[in-house]
Amino acid sequence: MNDSQVTNLPDHTLPQDILVHILSLLPAKSIGRFRCVSKPWKSLLSHPHFIKTHLNRTKQLLGEDEASLIFVSNDSGLLYSTQLKYTHHMFDEITTFATKLCFDNHRFRSYHVFNMVSCDGLVLLNDEENKFLLINPTTREFKELPTSPYALDRHLSNTISGLGYDSVNDDYKVVTSEMFVNVYSVRNGTWERADSSPYDHDVGYRFSPGTFVNGCIHWLGVRLSDASSVIAALDLGEGKFGEVSIPSWVVGDREFAFNHLVELGGFLCWYPASLLATGNTTDVYMMKEYGVMDSWTKFTISHSEPISLRPLCLLGKKQLVLVENEGCIGEKLVMCNLSGGSSKDIAVHGIADDFSVGGSFMESLVSPHCTTEAVTEC
Structure with missing residues (x-):
């Protein structure tokens, strides 16, 4: 029909x-x-x-095949999105067309969209005034989050954010980590301070957002009690911290710090994100069975030059969409075939000027207000 x-x-x-x-x-x-x-x-x-x-x-029916991407115009500060299923394959290049997203007078910058996080069609990011916005790019709804009463001065601290779904309370939650961990209930519209985290979440050369998998938001961290490197996990339903087993190949704190976490196909993944990376291959590790150290599985991405990679999403089981950063040359959006090793550049049309790639999201009807009626124009 x-x-x-x-x-x-x-x-x-x-x-x-x-x-x-x-x-x-x-x-x-x-x-x-x-x-x-x-x-x-x-x-x-x-x-x-x-x-x-x-x-x-x-x-259930579409899964990661329905992934969409968000971009920000580096000139206007406006957001754009595109659905990856509508790409056109032409020889060695893939083309896609982006649509402008308007959220009143809010503008964004590349360093804001780099740290965006998404869950069930909702996207969390900061605007250029450093306000948290929870948006649904599909329905064009958005909600400006109130400032947490527990927040530190943004000029004196670094805020690491996360977004996930609390299945116990049927609620979406925003988590921020500064000196303390604060949790915002989207349904109730209130901030609460979580139990003190036993970890230092400020690990590495760049502060990464939390990664939501299996009901928990994850960060690379350091255990305060003995300075051990860990993957810290905040269970949104219980509001308690735990740990996920680190891959056995991690040999030192330096190697640990220069990595990032990402969710791909519903799995927790670990990848190197340093511009200091060398060689023509990059190994990405995926935890196939959550919480089981022996289930970490490696897949390798081939590239022609030493670069840093930022995986965005999986399409099915064989296609990985990622951003390549070649330093002074800038970013390039690429689709890799994990089974054959081939790759194609993705050209994005519909954005008049230079743009930066944010992250991926799935299209849904979930409201950032958690109300009974979504705002949709006829």
Whole structure:
């Protein structure tokens, strides 16, 4: 059943459960049009139950194949997005077209989008005034988070952020780590201070955002009690800290510090992120079974020059989308075939000037307000 056939259905022709089942199979962007069919449809398709059903079906049926990317214009400070499934393959290059995203007068810079994090279609990032924004690039909704009453002076501290879903309380949570760890409940709109972290999260030459996997937000850290290098994990449901086993190949603090964590295909991954990296291959390690040290598995990315890589997302099991940074040459968006070792550059059209690549997100209907009705223009 295509979009036009569904739109022409009168409200009374299908039982509600069948209608929900059919519409939950459609892309998130299509749902906005169907909310305009009638008031009953708008009420049905804006209900939290439908939004959650649509999210779960998207994860089950489409998964990482539906990944989208966010960019920022280095001139205007505006955000753009593109869906990777709409790329066009031409010989050695892939082309895609970006769409402008407007969030009132908020503007962004490259160092803000580098540290963006996403969960279930929601994206957390800072604007140029260093305000936290929680946005849904698909529905164009956004929420400016209130300043935490526990926050330190932003000029005197470094804030490491994270975003994840608390399945115990059915809530999305924003986590910031400075001297203390603060947690923002999206549903309640309130900040709370978590139990004191037993770790120093300020590890490495660049402060990386937390990585959400398996209900926990993860950071590279140092255990305060004995200065050991660890992967710290904050369980959002329990609000408690734990640790994830470090890959056995880590041999020293220097090697540990010059790495980053990332979520790829639902798995926790570890990759080198230093411009000091040399050689023509980069090893990425993936934890295939969460919490099991022996399940760390290596895959290798080949490249022609010594570069630093920033993995963004997996498409299926074989295609990895990443950013290559060649120093003075700048960034390049690339799609790699992990089985064959081949790669293609991705050319992005629709952005008039120079841009920087942020990160990936999935398209969903989840509201950054966690309200019963999403804001969608007809």
